[in-house]
Amino acid sequence: MTPVLSPNTQAILLLTAPLIAGRGAASSDLLSPGEYKRLARHLREIQRQPADLLSPDAAEILRACQPIIDESRMQRLLGRGFLLSQVIERWQARAIWVVSRADAEYPRRLKARLREDAPAVLYGCGASGLLETGGLAVVGSRHVDDALINYTMSVGRLAARAGRTLVSGGAKGIDQAAMRGALEAGGNVCGVLADSLEKTAMNREHRNLLLEGQLALISPYDPSAGFNVGNAMRRNRLIYALADAALVVKSDVNKGGTWAGAVEQLDKLNSVTVFVRSTGELCAGLDALRKKGALPWPNPRDTDSFAEVFNVRMPAPAPSLKVGFSPLDGPSAAGATSSAAEPLDTAPASQNERESRAPVDAVFDSRSPTAVSEQHPPITPDAVAPTGEAKMLPQSETTPADVLFGAVRAAIQQLLSAPMKDAEVAAALKVSNAQAKAWLQRLVDDGRVEKLTKPARYVARSQPSLFGHESA
Template identity: 75%
Template sequence: MTPILSPNTQAILLLTAPLIAGGGTASSELLSPGEYKRLARRLREIQHQPADLVSPEADEILRACQPVIDESRMQRLLGRGFLLSQVIERWQARAIWVVSRADAGYPRRLKARLREDAPAVLYGCGDTGFLETGGLAVVGSRHVDDALIDYTVSVGRLAARAGRTLVSGGAKGIDQAAMRGALEGGGKVCGVLADSLEKTAMNREHRNLLLDGQLVLMSPYDPSARFNVGNAMQRNKLIYALADASLVVNSDFNKGGTWTGAVEQLDKLKFVTVFVRSTGESSAGLDALRKKGAIPWPNPQDVDSFADVLNVQVPSPTVSRQVGFSLLDESQSADTTPTTTILGDATPLAKNESEPLTPAETVSDTQPLAAASEGQPSIESGAVASAAETKEPPQPELTPAELVFSAVQAAIENLLSKQMKDAEVAAALDVSNQQAKAWLQRLVEDGKVEKLNRPVRYVAKSQKSLFGDEVHNNRLQRTADRGR
């Protein structure tokens, strides 16, 4: 991620962000997460992207979105270009980065797990690579005794020794103890904040850790936002979504953010294994979480046993669930560098950054991409041959672009069970027309897809027989039309 904001990110900020510069106040007309979700769906339906809302053809697009969001309201929000330029300057001076769901640099773990509920915009400071490393999420109550603080610090130190990222919320009590332990141990820490990102990042102690590459701070809320109970509750799912496993050190029963987040994880989201502290004095909250399916923490004492605890089967950022979040190969990415233009009332914008797919819109989670990425064929039960019988040469390692194509191929062929134009395929996959055409041309060359003319459209070869009569009749009709 760079300090340069993409046109799509600028448009999303205008619609959803308070743009608080210092002591400013938030606009009461901002789109809520639910409203922006509906708007994003509508834009995909009409084959547009957020940046188009401030393009020369914006009036027409805004009218097309009127059934979802009031046109005049969006116009007022999009007219805040000057305020946006001021706040961007403030963020850049403080080394605060901003990324939106429309950017390829958006954390893939969040998109894979939260899908359309992933925050439209994220703010942060520090090495964004930490956001893709997984690790252990440690959460707990704010008000705890010294014994629990010491216990939590030791967990953070063990995570550091094991070379695993520690993810927590930065709140007083358990969160800060876990983060302090990991940092003191020389480990890496990801803090998911509910408020005061700017103030926290400017703290001298934190600043040094940020510069040294030990700490990254992230928040879905404006860098100047103050504490809000609702925000603290909502950010909990981000902590779990960024991790490989989680540990609840302490929790009240049936109240508080720690309880709410853990219950949501156990009952609904189920992103990671939820462990609960199993030594020392228990609590009604921890006992209730165990009854809901939480597992007693096995209290690993060394690096190897700690690694075993975190060795849970969770989606990797490179497996099939992630395909579609950056559907550009390296050559195309080089041609789509965002400009530094600040959006105004009618600033022309490049149309090269469509909002990426959600996992529900991409290929199946069961597709064996992980095996392909390691150059190994998938092995089904009963199909294992002896080493003497399988002397096939090793498969070459696939490039990232080839991995993406191999995954998206199934999705395209599924779409082409009926005839579609390239623009329709692009809209369905939520990618640019140029990208869709490139994939379709490759499938045509590979003999997987047939290209039909007048008008140009595509159909999967496996479906050709189903459309044979229709294609033949269309050709006869065109011949008859030309003879008239």
């Protein structure tokens, strides 16, 4: 990854990054992810890009953006150029690279799968090319017993032997065990950190892992940021987006980052197949995820059976409905199919991205008592199964309400090629206004539909970007 920041990335950092070295009054003005998303969308509409906010005619562009973000607020943020130059030197001294959605080097997987919700800026160190290799995401609770630690390490080792990248979050417990197992077996690992990237980059213990291209660490948060529960929850979607399949080893029910990330993937994003551990001690959280559509982990024992995991797909959604038919009319109403959203940016990854190397800190949370150097006896994923026949978690199907929404979703998006009121959507689908509003709100939450005001209407979000290099 090139250490030189593009003009677009510099502008985005000035607008959104705290620039920890220069904490002050301006930090309270930082644009939130939602605010920046609206600003970037507006810039595309007026055929501009973030770097133009630093150009000689910036005053005119700032006035054009006044309806979205207050002009004086933007001026204060963009005036932090000296602080930015200081913090860039600090990052470079620690081999931390920075890339924004406006750069061709930005991970295409994140841009294609998360679109406007992909982080505006990513900080990282190590072999950035690993971010495009896919692989298996392994996630789970922080507080687990030794049996699950050993089980998870064996999954990481098998991924390494199969030549698949292991993606996880670097937190103590399941995350660290999976990453440790893969690294000890000589595999490649991507760690998506929620905090302390700069501190991690300064530790010498695992520096060779990054220098040799075995490890990449990234974070959507400032390299000096400390732990924050909200940040830890939000980064989970990046773990799934970087992988080809995911395994949840342990989860609580209705609480915690593991649960929230898996549910978001199952209910909204649907970018990868989600598996849950199917042997060993039963877990209420895994059972609940099965009821939401997660699949039982097939417990592969060798590299060939492990490779088959990536050919498994989540059950296909029910067929969409033709516009003008009621979802309650029966099979004759089905027929229209949903078109897949196209990636906002398909620029090829640069050669620098493939060759980047950097020093790194401990992959693992410094609060964890477990170190990479500790030796663990070889174990297969089935070794933690209880004595006798392995206990399988019960399987459940998707709820009828989810099936119905999956069937009507494409029909609503087709209707909303032009703005419509909720009552008009209800009339076209022959359902109640309350039902139409509920479906529309789900589509708004999913990012597929935008709600307009004055008057209140809904419209399908247009997919193509005016700027191939900036997909906000």
